[in-house]
Amino acid sequence: MQTKLTINGNEHDLEHDTRTTLLDALRNHLGLSGTKKGCDHGQCGACTILINGRRINACLTLACMHDGDEITTIEGIGTPDNLSPMQAAFVQHDGFQCGYCTPGQICSATAMLEEARMGWPSHVTDDVTSAPDLTDTEISERMSGNLCRCSAYPNIVDAIRQVSEKTT
Amino acid sequence: MRPFDYTRAQDSAEAARIAGQGATFIAGGTNLLDLMKLEVMTPDHLVDITHLDLNEITQTEAGGLRIGALVTNSDLAADMAVRRGWPLLPKALLSGATGQLRNKATTGGNLLQRTRCYYFYDPDMPCNKREPGSGCAAMGGMNRLHAILGASDACIATHPSDMAVALRALGAHVDLMAEDGSTRTLPLGDLYRLPGDTPEVETNLKPGELITHVVLPAPVHGRQIYRKVRDRASYAFALVSVAAVIDVESGVISQAKLAFGGIAPMPWRMTEIEDFLIGKAPSEDLWEEAADLLLSDARGQGSNDFKIPLARRTLAAVLNEATRGDDQ
Numbered sequence: 001m002q003t004k005l006t007i008n009g010n011e012h013d014l015e016h017d018t019r020t021t022l023l024d025a026l027r028n029h030l031g032l033s034g035t036k037k038g039c040d041h042g043q044c045g046a047c048t049i050l051i052n053g054r055r056i057n058a059c060l061t062l063a064c065m066h067d068g069d070e071i072t073t074i075e076g077i078g079t080p081d082n083l084s085p086m087q088a089a090f091v092q093h094d095g096f097q098c099g100y101c102t103p104g105q106i107c108s109a110t111a112m113l114e115e116a117r118m119g120w121p122s123h124v125t126d127d128v129t130s131a132p133d134l135t136d137t138e139i140s141e142r143m144s145g146n147l148c149r150c151s152a153y154p155n156i157v158d159a160i161r162q163v164s165e166k167t168t
Numbered sequence: 169m170r171p172f173d174y175t176r177a178q179d180s181a182e183a184a185r186i187a188g189q190g191a192t193f194i195a196g197g198t199n200l201l202d203l204m205k206l207e208v209m210t211p212d213h214l215v216d217i218t219h220l221d222l223n224e225i226t227q228t229e230a231g232g233l234r235i236g237a238l239v240t241n242s243d244l245a246a247d248m249a250v251r252r253g254w255p256l257l258p259k260a261l262l263s264g265a266t267g268q269l270r271n272k273a274t275t276g277g278n279l280l281q282r283t284r285c286y287y288f289y290d291p292d293m294p295c296n297k298r299e300p301g302s303g304c305a306a307m308g309g310m311n312r313l314h315a316i317l318g319a320s321d322a323c324i325a326t327h328p329s330d331m332a333v334a335l336r337a338l339g340a341h342v343d344l345m346a347e348d349g350s351t352r353t354l355p356l357g358d359l360y361r362l363p364g365d366t367p368e369v370e371t372n373l374k375p376g377e378l379i380t381h382v383v384l385p386a387p388v389h390g391r392q393i394y395r396k397v398r399d400r401a402s403y404a405f406a407l408v409s410v411a412a413v414i415d416v417e418s419g420v421i422s423q424a425k426l427a428f429g430g431i432a433p434m435p436w437r438m439t440e441i442e443d444f445l446i447g448k449a450p451s452e453d454l455w456e457e458a459a460d461l462l463l464s465d466a467r468g469q470g471s472n473d474f475k476i477p478l479a480r481r482t483l484a485a486v487l488n489e490a491t492r493g494d495d496q
């Protein structure tokens with residue numbers, strides 16, 4: 001079948017099997033290998049991308065379900081010469097070791113700050129009618145869908161906190 | 169994954185009609201695709217319902233809310249009317265899965281997610297739910313996640329949804345549309361079936377029947393608590409969960425709505441416990457008696473035996489928190 005995908009502002013016409021996940025379309029059909037495959041079952045967050053600004057797991061959705069959507073991958077978040085604030089903060093704080101989970105962490109954190117800006121509560125928010133401050137506990141809970149096998153978590157939280165403080 | 173045809177439905181009636189001919193709905197896909205990759209579910213035709221006009225939350229005349237089946241778990245948990253009037257629901261939603269998954273997971277899909285029984289997920293193992301008549305590997309096997317209430321000799325799996333537990337306590341109904349376009353409404357408790365001899369049949373939905381909305385009655389007064397006990401503090405399924413709306417007036421319980429997750433094949437509610445609590449003064453002894461009512465038929469399977477005392481203690485902890493002094 002055929003699907004038109006808009007990725008990082010560029011349109012791509014994709015000829016693919018109905019079974020192709022969005023993750024496999026990005027990596028194998030379009031050569032956008034920044035998005036990683038860890039578990040392929042929605043458990044690790046390595047495949048996190050943004051659809052219409054919201055973070056999702058690209059491994060648990062079909063490419064054919066996304067024509068017309070605005071897809072942003074790590075390649076669209078920033079480039080080596082023009083890092084996004086989140087990418088720069090990860091570099092500054094050493095928010096990684098092997099780096100495999102990092103594109104997913106950065107996409108996830110970028111969208112997570114937007115969720116917090118919209119006042120979304122989390123599981124650790126005492127009063128769900130409030131718009132809580134992004135404490136370290138809030139950051140950890142909201143990032144629980146991104147596992148890091150190297151356990152770079154403290155530095156990841158440092159990086160995210162820095163961006164959050166600068167932008168709020 | 170097995171090959172399948174794909175159709176994007178334009179409206180609910182079309183979706184129900186195609187599903188009536190044997191196709192399977194796909195909404196967020198977060199449970200269905202997971203199971204299709206493992207070939208636990210092998211639909212030959214998917215109907216994509218994500219473009220249906222079912223993504224709004226509106227007020228009902230009765231003072232409740234009508235939630236479209238495609239409203240995502242994130243949007244439902246973030247909705248200010250829901251947070252103010254039915255805080256139990258966002259609490260339960262936010263205790264489940266992750267930010268990424270909740271952005272995709274839908275209200276309808278969450279209700280119909282399948283069990284997390286390890287053997288159900290493994291096509292090499294016997295499982296009556298996946299392959300009727302093949303046996304149940306969880307009996308005598310690993311059954312830490314499994315049911316202590318409502319199970320049968322054929323299947324001891326639990327329903328994994330947190331949202332459904334809150335909705336059960338809140339007295340929600342589901343609106344359905346059948347393949348011929350006709351509609352009906354069921355109390356949430358009647359959506360689900362206990363396993364009995366046919367654990368592969370999990371709901372009372374007719375073939376092709378689409379969940380179009382979940383309807384909440386007007387908010388009830390009282391403290392709303394969702395307590396989920398699990399193997400780690402975040403991002404794990406419930407071992408035991410308790411959803412409660414409790415109010416105390418003049419020293420006695422005046423409102424009690426309770427539902428339980430992680431312990432049964434469906435979100436569990438026993439109105440006997442609620443009736444028993446009403447009109448009585450909070451006390452540890454009262455909690456013990458309430459737990460006796462809940463657990464009189466409870467049966468462990470070995471590795472889930474701990475759930476019987478855990479359910480008792482979790483209920484007591486929730487009732488203590490719900491009736492504790494300050495703003496009562």
Ligand SMILES: Cc1cc2nc3c(=O)[nH]c(=O)nc-3n(C[C@H](O)[C@H](O)[C@H](O)COP(=O)(O)OP(=O)(O)OC[C@H]3O[C@@H](n4cnc5c(N)ncnc54)[C@H](O)[C@@H]3O)c2cc1C
Pocket residue numbers: 041042043192193194195196197198199200201202217237241263264265266269272273274275276277278279280281282328329330331377378379380403404405406
């Ligand atoms: C790693 C991981 C952790 C998770 N943790 C939790 C947790 O802690 N707590 C929790 O509650 N959940 C948890 N979940 C499950 C998650 O909540 C469900 O996968 C999700 O809610 C399913 O919604 P969906 O829209 O993606 O459904 P889909 O996968 O699209 O569909 C699920 C089923 O529902 C049917 N269906 C969908 N919509 C309709 C409709 N409108 N009418 C009729 N049938 C329909 C489909 O045919 C399918 O059979 C977790 C999932 C993952 C992958």
Ligand code: SF4
Pocket residue numbers: 283285286287288294295296297298303304305306307322323324325367
């Ligand atoms: S408990 Fe139910 S789902 Fe699990 S193996 Fe037994 S029959 Fe299958």
Ligand code: FES
Pocket residue numbers: 036037038039040041042043044045046047048057058059060
């Ligand atoms: S690869 Fe998608 S969550 Fe692990």
Ligand code: FES
Pocket residue numbers: 095096097098099100101102147148149150151152
């Ligand atoms: S940096 Fe290695 S997995 Fe996170």
